[in-house]
Amino acid sequence: MDTPGPGLKRIENNRSLTQRAVESVREAIHNGTLQPGELYSVYKIAEDLGVSRSPVREAMLRLEETGLVRFERNKGFRVVFPGPQELAEMIAVRIALEVPAARRAAARYSAGAEVDVRLHQEWRAMKAAAELDDERLFIHHDQRLHGIILELAGSAYVHRIVENLRDATRLVGASTIRGSRNLQRVYAEHTPIVEAILAGNVEDAGEAMDFHLRETGRILLQDAIERDGSMFDLATLWARLID
Template sequence: MPTPGRSPEVQLSPSTRARTGPPPEDRPGPSPESQLSLSPEAQLRPPPEAQLSPPEGAQLSPPPESQLSLPEARLSLPEARTLADAVAQAVRDGVAAGQLVPSRTYSVYQLAELLGVSRSPVREGLLRLAEAGLVEIRRNRGFRVLPPRAHDVEEIIDIRLALEPAAARRAALFGTDEQHALLREVLDRMASAADADFWAADRELHDLLLRAAGRPRSAAIVAQLRTTTALLGPPTTASGRTLAEIHAEHVPVVAAVLARDGDAAFEAMRTHLEATGALLVANL
């Protein structure tokens, strides 16, 4: 009589045992080598093919032919008001010197390392160059140099022609005596200034004329356009124009403003801007 609570044992005939094999408890278990026992850390570890470090002795595939290693370029960080300005100027200098060419894509990381700065000012400087039309930023790839176009400079000069001659007329008619005195002072400073000081005085003179005309928004627009022009190509002095000649072009503008001759101020500014634009295009 079977024991209560236990199932009676089933007796198999020898032929049945041969067909079904030994009972589960008699079957051999898996070998230790076939059992997978991973610690929590091991379970989180990526498989070998997903790891970033190549095996010892492995050869990395070369970069694409369209990408130039920036350490091959000789770029240096010039002095500037901000690091972003310095980066933008370094790239522009590299383009002018033929170190950076339009047919290749360059790495932002390598540029930051080469110039010895963080990636933030590099990105900011490249954004300024992109706004100027000098580079194209390729997402997740880097940046590509774009050759400057005469059309870009012509468009900038056209915008300035729409703003500055009319502003010179208004500065002559409506500018205060104090504003006129300051214009004379800056013009005199230009006469004896050299290099960076001269260009700073040049910018200040144009800015003062726009503000004396009551056109602060136009002043901000022109300041940005002049920054873009500087990034697109060399200054007009590269074609042999001297600083004394540039100063001489400003003299009739200021003289007309001080004489409160609006029409003469308009014509003098228009003549100056047209001459500047023609030389800038010729230098590209």
């Protein structure tokens, strides 16, 4: 059974130990400390985090509900690498949740709400990261921007669901930023989303978010199909689960 190693950050305060454990495990998955398919011990994770096993087990049960990890009886747990079918379902869920959320966020401004400065800040930070060609920083601000939009829509619970879905899809290939889709292009896809929300344009905000998620989804799904070596066909799987 592999040792998680230095990527797990010890929990230093008492703020919801379970939630802190969730965040630490997710970060370990992001940075590659926890690898898909390897078997890990809840006891060892708790030891590395400096907490008891109870909040860690609760954290893993939460992550299991999202499909990010799988328990094996009397052995431990594994980080789950989503296959093409599972990935397509995740993409479909994100579209179903985030498109109406973008519309609700725009409706908030249409009704005269005060602009949330964080939206501007993350948008500008994404642009700066794109200009620096800093993929890790860009992805960080990308994720925060999507989270703020969900918060503006009054969707705190949906925000947590989407965060877990993003974690799972990042296992497929940390991002879609490669070759034909660079940082500038991804930033350009976010621009009409933010502009429509700030302008209070409900329909344009939904359409721009829908376009962005579908562009991202197709690239991720094609990569998953090629890596899996399966007989899945992108067009067929997309039409059956998403369109």
